[in-house]
Amino acid sequence: MRIAHVADPHLGFRQYTRLTSRGLNQREADVATAFGRAIDGVIASAPDVVIVAGDIFHSVRPTNSAILFAFRQLARLVDRLPGVPVIAIAGNHDTPRSTDTVSIFGLFHELGIHVVHDDARRLDFPERGLSVLAVPHQALFREPRLAFEPAGQAPHQVLVLHGETPGLFGPDRGGAEPGGAFLSTEELTGGDWSYVALGHYHVQHQVRERIWYAGALDYVSPNPWGELREERERAIPGKGWLLADLASGTVTPHFIEPPRRVIDLRTIDAGDFASAELDRMLEEAVESVPGAIDDAVVRQVVINVPRTMARELDHAEIRNWKARALHFQLDLRRPEAAGRVVGIGAPGTRQTLPEIVAAHLAARPLPASVDREAFVRVGTDLMTTLEQDTQAS
Numbered sequence: 001m002r003i004a005h006v007a008d009p010h011l012g013f014r015q016y017t018r019l020t021s022r023g024l025n026q027r028e029a030d031v032a033t034a035f036g037r038a039i040d041g042v043i044a045s046a047p048d049v050v051i052v053a054g055d056i057f058h059s060v061r062p063t064n065s066a067i068l069f070a071f072r073q074l075a076r077l078v079d080r081l082p083g084v085p086v087i088a089i090a091g092n093h094d095t096p097r098s099t100d101t102v103s104i105f106g107l108f109h110e111l112g113i114h115v116v117h118d119d120a121r122r123l124d125f126p127e128r129g130l131s132v133l134a135v136p137h138q139a140l141f142r143e144p145r146l147a148f149e150p151a152g153q154a155p156h157q158v159l160v161l162h163g164e165t166p167g168l169f170g171p172d173r174g175g176a177e178p179g180g181a182f183l184s185t186e187e188l189t190g191g192d193w194s195y196v197a198l199g200h201y202h203v204q205h206q207v208r209e210r211i212w213y214a215g216a217l218d219y220v221s222p223n224p225w226g227e228l229r230e231e232r233e234r235a236i237p238g239k240g241w242l243l244a245d246l247a248s249g250t251v252t253p254h255f256i257e258p259p260r261r262v263i264d265l266r267t268i269d270a271g272d273f274a275s276a277e278l279d280r281m282l283e284e285a286v287e288s289v290p291g292a293i294d295d296a297v298v299r300q301v302v303i304n305v306p307r308t309m310a311r312e313l314d315h316a317e318i319r320n321w322k323a324r325a326l327h328f329q330l331d332l333r334r335p336e337a338a339g340r341v342v343g344i345g346a347p348g349t350r351q352t353l354p355e356i357v358a359a360h361l362a363a364r365p366l367p368a369s370v371d372r373e374a375f376v377r378v379g380t381d382l383m384t385t386l387e388q389d390t391q392a393s
C-alpha cells in the first residue's frame with residue numbers, strides 16, 4: 001500500500017505585482033505550475049491512494065482561474081489513475097468562516113474525489129484493506145473534540161489532518177499562520193495508525209515515525225525567509241510531496257523542480273563602512289547569485305544602516321535590481337539603540353522592540369498591491385519616532 005501525500009498547494013495565492021503575458025499574477029501562475037508538477041510526479045509514481053491534506057486553495061473564495069486550474073489538474077489525476085481513491089480535506093485557508101458560505105469543494109465531488117470539508121468522515125476501501133479517517137479543519141473546532149481512533153478490520157489505518165503540532169513554529173512562533181488548529185502529540189500517537197498525513201506546516205517535516213507533514217509546493221506562507229532558513233538548517237532541498245509505503249513504513253520525499261527561485265542573500269553588516277563601500281558590497285552580493293537575480297524573489301538584509309547612509313546609497317542601481325528581479329527586497333535595518341533591549345522568547349534570541357515590529361511587519365500577510373518594503377519602512381519609522389518621543393518625554 002503506497003500513499004501519495006500532497007499538502008498545501010494554496011492555488012490562487014497572489015504576491016507582488018508582476019503579471020504573466022496572459023495577465024495572471026505571476027506568483028499565482030507559479031503556484032499553479034508547482035501543483036501541476038506535483039500531479040505529474042504523483043501520476044508517474046502510480047500510488048494506491050492519493051491524499052491532499054488541506055489548503056488546496058489559498059482562500060475560501062478562489063478566483064475562477066484557480067478553480068478551473070484545480071479542477072483540470074484533479075480531473076487529470078483521476079483520469080490517469082483509474083480506480084485509485086483520491087481524498088482531499090479542507091484546511092484553514094479553504095474553510096468558510098460562516099455557514100452561509102458554500103464550500104467550492106463540492107465541485108470536486110463530481111470528479112469522484114472524496115472531499116471532506118466540514119465534518120470528519122471515515123472512508124473505507126475494503127478491497128484495498130484501507131480505512132481513512134479524514135478530519136478537515138472545521139471538524140477540529142467541534143465540541144467535544146473528536147477522538148482520533150482507528151476502526152474496523154482494515155490492516156491499513158490512515159489519519160488525515162490539517163493543523164499544528166507542538167513546538168513546530170519555535171518559541172517565538174515567528175512563522176506561525178493565524179487560524180490553524182492545534183493538535184496534541186497524544187492525539188496523533190494515541191491510535192495505532194499505519195500513517196498520519198498532515199497538512200498546515202509548509203516545510204516538509206517528520207513528526208514521528210509514520211507521522212509526516214508533506215510541506216507546501218511553493219513558498220506561500222507569510223514568512224518565506226523562515227522557511228528557507230529551516231530548509232537550509234535541516235538540509236531539505238526544497239518543496240515537494242511524499243510517497244509513504246505502509247508495509248515498510250518508508251516515506252520517500254519527492255521534490256519538484258521549483259517554479260520560482262526564492263533567495264535570501266547573506267546578511268551584510270554595514271558596520272563602520274561608508275555608503276560607497278556598502279554599494280559595492282551590495283553589488284557583489286547581487287552578482288554572486290548563480291544564474292543572476294533576474295526573475296527571482298530575492299531578499300538582502302543589511303544591519304547597522306543609519307538613516308543618512310540609507311539615503312546616500314546608489315538608488316538608481318537598486319531600482320535596476322528591483323526591475324530585474326521578480327521581487328527584490330532590500331531590508332535596511334537601523335543600528336540598535338544601545339541599552340534599549342526588550343526581550344521576548346528564549347535567552348539568546350532577544351530582540352529590540354523595533355526589530356520585533358519589523359519582523360512582524362515583514363511576515364504579515366499583505367495584499368499583493370502593497371509594497372512590503374515600503375510598508376515595513378513606514379512601520380519601522382513610526383516605531384522609531386515613537387521611541388524617540390517616549391525617550392524625550
Ligand SMILES: [Mn+2]
Nearest residue numbers: 008055093200
Ligand atoms: Mn497552508
